[in-house]
Amino acid sequence: xxxxxxxxxxxxxxxxxxxxxxxxxxxxxxxxxxFGYLGPNGAGKTTxxxxxxxxIRPSDGRAELFGRDPLxxxxxxxxxxxxxxxxPAFYPYLSARRNLELLAxxxxxxxxxxxEVLELVELRDRARDRVGGYSHGMKxxxxxxxxxxxxxxxxLLDEPTTGLDxxxxxxxxxLVRRLAxxxxxxxxxxxxLYEVEELCNRVAIVRRGRVVYEGSLADLxxxxxxxxxxxxxxxxxxxxxxxxxxxxAELVADDGDLRFTAGEDAVAMLTVALGRxxxxxxxxxxxxxxxxxxxxxxxxxxxxPLVQEVA
Numbered sequence: 001x002x003x004x005x006x007x008x009x010x011x012x013x014x015x016x017x018x019x020x021x022x023x024x025x026x027x028x029x030x031x032x033x034x035f036g037y038l039g040p041n042g043a044g045k046t047t048x049x050x051x052x053x054x055x056i057r058p059s060d061g062r063a064e065l066f067g068r069d070p071l072x073x074x075x076x077x078x079x080x081x082x083x084x085x086x087x088p089a090f091y092p093y094l095s096a097r098r099n100l101e102l103l104a105x106x107x108x109x110x111x112x113x114x115x116e117v118l119e120l121v122e123l124r125d126r127a128r129d130r131v132g133g134y135s136h137g138m139k140x141x142x143x144x145x146x147x148x149x150x151x152x153x154x155x156l157l158d159e160p161t162t163g164l165d166x167x168x169x170x171x172x173x174x175l176v177r178r179l180a181x182x183x184x185x186x187x188x189x190x191x192x193l194y195e196v197e198e199l200c201n202r203v204a205i206v207r208r209g210r211v212v213y214e215g216s217l218a219d220l221x222x223x224x225x226x227x228x229x230x231x232x233x234x235x236x237x238x239x240x241x242x243x244x245x246x247x248x249a250e251l252v253a254d255d256g257d258l259r260f261t262a263g264e265d266a267v268a269m270l271t272v273a274l275g276r277x278x279x280x281x282x283x284x285x286x287x288x289x290x291x292x293x294x295x296x297x298x299x300x301x302x303x304x305p306l307v308q309e310v311a
Contacts, residue, residue: 004067005030006081006154006185007052011061014047014209021047023209024061029154029187029202034180036200037189038295044209045189049085049158052187053078065154083156083187088143092132096123096142099131103146110149117145121175137168144175155179158189173199193295205298212298220294228267230258231283232274241277245270259287 007029014022022044029035037045050056052063054070054077062069068077090099097114104111118124121141131139140160147155160176161169176199180186190196196203197217204214213220227250232238239258242248247266252259262270267284274281 004064006033006066007035007063007187008067009048009052009061009063012048012051012058012063013060014044014051014056015059021209022051022058025206025209025211027204027211027214029185031153031185032183033202034176034186034188034200036196036203037187037206038193038196038203039191039206041191043191043206045191045206046086046158047209048206049156049187049189053081053083053085053156055085080150080153081156082147082150082152082154083158084143084147085156085158087158087162088139088146090131090139090142090146093130095128096131096134096145097127099142100146100149104149107150110151113149113151117148120148120178121145122171135168137164137171140164140168140172141175144179148179152184154185154187156187156189159191160188161190161192161195169195205295207298207300227259227261227287229254229283229285229287230260230270230281231256232258232279232281234279237277238274238279238281241273241279242270245273257283 005028007027009025009027012022012025013020025044025048027037037048039045047056051058052065054074057071065077065081070077091102094102096118100114100117101111104114115124118127121144123138123141123145126134126138131142134142144157144160157176161172164172173195176186176188188196188200200217202214202216203220204211206212230238230242235253235256235258239251239253242251242258242260245266246269248260248262248270250259250261271284
């Protein structure tokens with residue numbers, strides 16, 4: 001059990017009448033991952049997290065945390081696991097410190113960590129203030145502080161930056177990085193592409209309750225065809241030449257450039273053909289699909305031509 005991955009889900013299904021909210025989801029989160037569970041709002045991410053934690057019973061399939069099934073072993077399966085789903089909740093008329101004291105008492109008394117976790121989330125100076133006067137971002141940070149009372153090995157966070165202003169989102173991302181740097185495995189549910197790209201080493205992309213990709217971000221980006229942008233003195237002639245070269249595909253004119261996909265051999269042949277035709281060109285730049293394009297391709301089938309240039 002001790003060597004089991006922090007999260008394993010196999011064939012998770014959740015039905016509400018005729019609605020299938022989660023459809024045979026398989027997930028594996030390895031130790032040390034910052035794992036992004038990415039998908040549009042309504043894709044079934046929160047429902048999946050609830051099943052992982054044993055908060056709701058799956059219609060089919062199973063989930064294990066460090067090899068333990070919450071539906072079989074109950075609260076014991078949550079040893080070393082913490083986090084929040086759909087936002088943390090506190091007594092608004094009590095101070096942050098008093099809220100944490102109550103939570104510590106409910107969890108067999110880890111009060112000795114209260115000052116440490118308040119310092120970590122940068123709330124120590126406001127610990128005596130009533131939580132009802134906190135901003136949304138402060139409440140989110142207090143939620144993480146409450147989760148850290150347990151000294152978790154696995155932290156599940158459901159949309160932790162939702163509703164935050166840009167500064168609050170930046171602070172939350174930095175906090176997640178610090179926690180990951182301390183060796184905590186993190187499962188982060190989000191619909192924000194740039195958030196996942198900045199924080200996560202591995203990702204599962206979910207569409208309408210089904211996982212359509214699971215793996216590293218690097219491997220996901222590698223699935224994109226290699227594209228190029230050509231800027232030529234005589235665009236029409238350059239286009240005719242490119243059409244005559246084997247291996248040039250998806251050729252389109254775009255704002256004075258030609259964009260296409262090709263292998264390295266075809267690109268080399270194109271440069272020779274352009275030279276023979278007397279067509280000068282001022283740029284031939286490799287491009288790659290952005291994470292956003294790949295995400296749209298997987299979730300909506302609407303990926304656009306390759307546009308993000310490689311530095």
